[in-house]
Amino acid sequence: MGCSPSTLPNSSSTAGGAGGVGNAPLPPLDANEKDGSLLFCIKLRRSRMRRCSCGAVTLQNQNGDGSTGSATCGDNMMCNQGLLNPLQTKNESDYEKLSTGKKDSIVTVAALGNFTHSVVRRATGTGSTGTSGTSSSGGGRPGHRKSSLALALTPEDDSMDVYQRNLMDLKYPTVLPPNPQLKALLVFHKSDSICEVVTLACQRHQLDVTLVKSKEEALETLHKSYATAQCYHLIIIDARSTKGLDAEHIARTIRHTHGHHLTTIIAVCKKSFFEKDDALIALLDAGVNRCIAETTNLTLCSVELKQILHSIIRPHNVMSTQQALYTALHRLKEVVLITDDVLRIQYANRATERLLNMRLDEIISKPLGDIFVSDLSTISEQGKSIKEFDGILMVRRKNQESIPMHVRVVPVACIGSAPTHLIFNFDIPGGGMDFIATLPQPKEAPRGSLHSVRRCSFDVRSIASDGLRRTSLAKLTSLPLEAPITKENCSADEARLIDKVLDFLKREGLYSPQMKEIRTDDPIATDLIGALLTGPSVYSSRRSSNDSIIRTGNSTRTATIVPAKMKANPIIMELLEESLKWDFDIFKLEEITDYHPLLYLGMEMFRRFDVFATLNIDENVCKAWLAVIEAHYHKSNTYHNSTHAADVMQATGAFITQLASKDMVMDRMDEATALIAAAAHDVDHPGRSSAFLCNSNNPLAILYNDLTVLESHHAAITFKLTLGDDKINIFKNLDKETYKSARSTIIDMILATEMTRHFEHLAKFVSVFGNEMEPRELVQSEEETSILMRRMLIKVADVSNPARPMQYCIEWARRIAEEYFMQTDEEKQRHMPIVMPMFDRATCSIPKSQIGFIEYIIQDMMHAWDGFIDMPELITCMQINYSQWKKYDEQGVNTLADIMAKQPPVGNKSSSSK
Ligand SMILES: Nc1ncnc2c1ncn2[C@@H]1O[C@@H]2COP(=O)(O)O[C@H]2[C@H]1O
CATH class of the missing domain: 1.10.1300.10 (3'5'-cyclic nucleotide phosphodiesterase, catalytic domain)
Incomplete structure (x- = not known):
């Protein structure tokens, strides 16, 4: 396997740290580090970092009780670098403790408010049997036998400190990545010399190798590995010829297989592939992380593999930890809020939403000044450097009530030396954080959820300027969408109860208006809307x-x-x-x-x-x-x-x-x-x-x-x-x-197309996504909101024909009218009850039926959907069509024959209605 041109090793790349971060110099202690302003310090208000004599950064607990639960540097040879929860006071068993007897390092992020992080390094006294001496040596901090930056990817890397964690891990990021035995899946059509070299290179780096020969075998192996939680970190696919294996297809399939979005996929290609980029780009687009050229040179192959371990697999492992960090932040009882350097809010956790009584989408990107009554110039004044802050500030909740809060601000430099972000940590002066939980709570706005990115409000009470009557709006707004009491004026327990009741009411379909009798200005509309919305029960005389x-x-x-x-x-x-x-x-x-x-x-x-x-x-x-x-x-x-x-x-x-x-x-x-x-x-x-x-x-x-x-x-x-x-x-x-x-999703979506529940689905959708003027207090889970969204999606798609370009809208109107007419014909012929008597081909006014359909069924739904999805073309088309139907109505162009006579042939987009 030869290295691709861009990845050929140079003489300075040693096998141990080639191209990776392994040999990167340790950054000097910077101001942030000294004053404890790492992101992690959001929980460290009573803590201070200190540097041990070996150079490791540790944290000292400065609990109010005077205890020092800090992780200390045990000795120079075996520095127990550790970060212990500085607030660790109550339940020791909640936390992972320093352990010198265990082989693996341990990372814990305790959720539900206790943001715990402990790092345990194995004592090195047990020794290691690192094999080939490929790990880098020297250049480490005093007191460490080898570079503390060496990556513990494989035992091979760790001649002395097997599984020792990288000091960088303690800083960037602050949650240690997983450190498993790496497994490689080789997908090679046949075991030729190239396959052999790849296998040997993997083995040289202590990878646990499995070889399979077909796509099916590969997928089956991956499925099994997923089921047994024994995932493959690296998949190497023979992409030299499409005859034996379709590497592109395999890569794409793997990428979409559960649990493999962060798996590293490598394609072994013919050298000639590197002369043109199309085949390689196709592979990369299919999800391959890197294409490498075939070689029978084991050294080249080994170095290439090492670079992949350092530059792709390692960062993937690190990235995977961020989820843990965000989960912890999200569930923290304390308020954590992060701004950029000009004090625009970039992040807020759930407790922040509670404190401010706002949804996430109302908080993010806002100037910090919007949520404080107090003057913020002490924190950041233009031209002046941003410093740490610790003091009392007045916070403004949504309903304008102000609360004094103890606010700590820590600047953090993510790039360069000037602070790029400020971390805010609030609590109630002299009080416990449970105070936040007792505040009246806002509607949940799950991160990344549809809530948080809603484009604009849809005010169901607003009168559209389009001239369409908003008759059905009145119906919609009169639906029992909210209980007459609010949660603002009751206790947390009562509020929770109200949530439960509302949830129950929603599920029981009480949103559904019982429209047994529908009367509109127009008998045709009454016929159509009645038939669509009321279902068969009104026509019981069978x-x-x-x-x-x-x-x-x-x-x-x-x-x-x-x-x-x-x-x-x-x-x-x-x-x-x-x-x-x-x-x-x-x-x-x-x-x-x-x-x-x-x-x-x-x-x-x-x-x-x-x-x-x-x-x-x-x-x-x-x-x-x-x-x-x-x-x-x-x-x-x-x-x-x-x-x-x-x-x-x-x-x-x-x-x-x-x-x-x-x-x-x-x-x-x-x-x-x-x-x-x-x-x-x-x-x-x-x-x-x-x-x-x-x-x-x-x-x-x-x-x-x-x-x-x-x-x-x-x-x-x-x-x-x-x-x-x-x-x-x-x-x-x-x-x-x-x-x-x-x-279950497919069934739910198909059932949602039933028109008798039209207003129920629409009202629920509007209650969750629709009306920012009067935000609902209903707490919805992300799954619930996504169900509502999917139902609305298929409903709108199902009856979108009045919002299509005019000639299509008219053709659909013709088709549905024809089908209704045939039903009426059959009902008459069989002496059955006639469901829509006005839909008689001899007398029916198509424009009137369409006007009624748009006014009563379509327009509110389209406005709600457009407000959510931002597709103004839906509204534009609907309004044009509505005007056209009005025009036909005024002109007395009523029957299908009349209307069709006015249409250009279908399929000719450029033509328009006369
Ligand atoms: N342009 C239209 N005019 C009148 N009724 C329509 C129109 N488009 C769809 N519908 C009705 O809306 C219903 C939606 O559910 P169905 O597809 O079962 O049946 C559809 C028709 O009965």
């Missing part, structure tokens, strides 16, 4: 009918295979390039794919969102799944056919993309499940409504007790089809837990 319009067990469908035509048709490919745009022409796709839009669009979405890797499934299985799902949409339905499914999937893809651009990145599995739910959400729709099925005693209505009939069927048949045939089972490689959660 006529008996045994006819089932559900065509179940149609064997030709399951037998359907991917159309032979599904090749790289350039016209289709060109169109699909636009597939994430809001003005995507789904009708053109329908036409050029010969009525297989779901298959093509679906594959495009799966590819774009890497669903294959997320589900760890072959593309062909996905293709077959989409083909079967598409075959189970009824072509005879004018609206509820596979073009509608493709349209909803397209909108879903556009929304996911927009969310990501607003830093609201969905989890990979959430993206995959959202796309799957969208594709399948109306599968086997009979072209008749649930009310019709109930009224006709259809077996599905009987099966589902007239409740959520169609949506239950769509969800059930999706899984029945998928699990019923291994060739299309896109879930077959998921582990049990992942499958369970994916299934």
